[in-house]
Amino acid sequence: MQVPFQKIVSGGQTGADQFALDWAISMGIEYGGWCPQGRRAEAGRIPAHYHLRETPSSDYALRTEWNIRDTDATAIFSLSSVISGGTLLTRQLAIRAQKSWVHIHAEMGIQIAAIALYDFVSSTSIRVLNVAGPRQSEEPTIGAFLTQVMTMAFAVD
16 A cells, blocks of 8 residues: 555654654654644653644643644544543544544554544545544553554555
């Protein structure tokens, strides 16, 4: 399969955000996004090797809103089929902005999740995909799940 989008955007928080950026870097896909002022993340500062722009506020919600605004659609990853906290805010902001979104969760299984993600991205002509999900402290294995799904969905043969 070929990657059907040109760029991944994420906010740089530990967990799903950083794993999405790492995946893009490893695949040679353009990436970017907004992060809170001061590169604020739960583990301190977002590492400098993630080339992200800072919002004028340290508020996580502004970063989330701007990443949704500047992308075509959002893929929300989680381990559970029930989302909460900042991940739920992401979905609410995507709905408010009238942007397409999909929730990919581990209860689907890796293969079904990969197919759902590929179908979502391919069927909606997405060029810039926002990837979001829980922090590392909320779902410690979210990175492995996200990486497996993204790789299965978009691995170039």
